[in-house]
Amino acid sequence: MSKKPSLLSGILGYRCPDCRIGRIFVQQGISPLKSMLQINKECPHCHQKLQGESNNGPGINYALTTILLFLNILWYYPIFGMSCKDNSIFYFLAASTLVVILMQPILMRLSRVLYLYILLAFRG
Numbered sequence: 378m379s380k381k382p383s384l385l386s387g388i389l390g391y392r393c394p395d396c397r398i399g400r401i402f403v404q405q406g407i408s409p410l411k412s413m414l415q416i417n418k419e420c421p422h423c424h425q426k427l428q429g430e431s432n433n434g435p436g437i438n439y440a441l442t443t444i445l446l447f448l449n450i451l452w453y454y455p456i457f458g459m460s461c462k463d464n465s466i467f468y469f470l471a472a473s474t475l476v477v478i479l480m481q482p483i484l485m486r487l488s489r490v491l492y493l494y495i496l497l498a499f500r501g
């Protein structure tokens with residue numbers, strides 16, 4: 378048997394949570410946006426069921442979005458700086474929101490993948 382790819386490369390590569398080889402999404406890229414969230418019924422490699430009875434992707438997406446909103450401070454602060462004395466906190470919030478909106482397609486896909494991984498982990 379060949380070694381399984383790492384957990385991280387499985388998640389970031391949108392691969393099947395079981396074998397980490399088969400692709401989860403029907404479409405590889407995020408374009409066209411309309412069908413980017415379509416996932417295969419089962420893993421093309423190991424036939425692990427991928428479409429569950431429930432989908433908690435949106436819940437995880439909400440959490441990821443919030444986390445990212447605050448993580449943006451890590452690059453914003455060193456570049457632009459921030460102070461309580463002027464409006465810079467509002468500029469940060471605007472910039473951060475924009476980044477999060479632009480990354481939404483990626484976050485939505487990532488949320489679905491994470492959900493599948495979590496679901497499988499609990500099923501054992």
Ligand SMILES: [Zn+2]
Pocket residue numbers: 393394395396397398399420421422423424425
């Ligand atoms: Zn698989």
